[in-house]
Amino acid sequence: MESEMNDKVSNASLVGEYHSDSPIMCSGFGQFNYLAFNAKEKKCRVHTCYPAGCGYEWLEYNGHCYFFGATELTWTEARMACGDRSSQLVELEDIEESTWLASTFLYKDTCPTFIYYGCSAWTGGNDIWAEGDYRWHHSNLSMEFKNWNPDQPSVHHDNEEEDCIAILRNGKWNDQGCNERNSFICEKKKC
Incomplete structure (x- = not known):
């Protein structure tokens, strides 16, 4: 699931990344950014947009x-x-x-x-x-x-x-x- 989510997020929207051993430390959203965990690379990737759908409401x-x-x-x-x-x-x-x-x-x-x-x-x-x-x-x-x-x-x-x-x-x-x-x-x- 985590790698699937990363595949849906465009690299063009990537604004930064940092090391993280756990997806818990990289879950959810930062202010105005979407955070996605890459388990293979053990990185949290910070994107400027929301990857799939808009969400409830x-x-x-x-x-x-x-x-x-x-x-x-x-x-x-x-x-x-x-x-x-x-x-x-x-x-x-x-x-x-x-x-x-x-x-x-x-x-x-x-x-x-x-x-x-x-x-x-x-x-x-x-x-x-x-x-x-x-x-x-x-x-x-x-x-x-x-x-x-x-x-x-x-x-x-x-x-x-x-x-x-x-x-x-x-x-x-x-x-x-x-x-x-x-x-x-x-x-x-x-x-």
């Missing part, structure tokens, strides 16, 4: 795995909840991904009429460090693709900075105060 789309956290958390709490799942808050790459996430996780008949209330989720996007310089938290990359709702991004609401990005049920984005509570979407790459 995760959905696959276009080579990535997504988890919807219905519990409403602050942006920082949501980021940590994703880290606990060996993933990160979602980083949106294109309109197709944004639309798929909204239609899959957010659009419900029970959504309030006003677009900014309910039926939205935290993403990894933010401008915490420099106003207007929106970046993805995990990769620290500047956003190439943007999908703002009309009149967004805004700077303040009720005297609170709006530095964290939520995806709305229409697939568009809204910047919100990072201490507001929201559902969240985690992402991990599938090999």
Whole structure:
């Protein structure tokens, strides 16, 4: 089984390895990495993606795995909840991904009429460090693709900075105060 699992994980995703006499010392996941034990070589191999399937409560789309956290958390709490799942808050790459996430996780008949209330989720996007310089938290990359709702991004609401990005049920984005509570979407790459 261990050698089978190693065979399923691409060497392209390999980011490191270390000696280990036991698979117990090399089981499970590290933060944002998959750990696989190679019994023959007595090595623990660290990979950047998940080898087979997405796992319970995760959905696959276009080579990535997504988890919807219905519990409403602050942006920082949501980021940590994703880290606990060996993933990160979602980083949106294109309109197709944004639309798929909204239609899959957010659009419900029970959504309030006003677009900014309910039926939205935290993403990894933010401008915490420099106003207007929106970046993805995990990769620290500047956003190439943007999908703002009309009149967004805004700077303040009720005297609170709006530095964290939520995806709305229409697939568009809204910047919100990072201490507001929201559902969240985690992402991990599938090999």
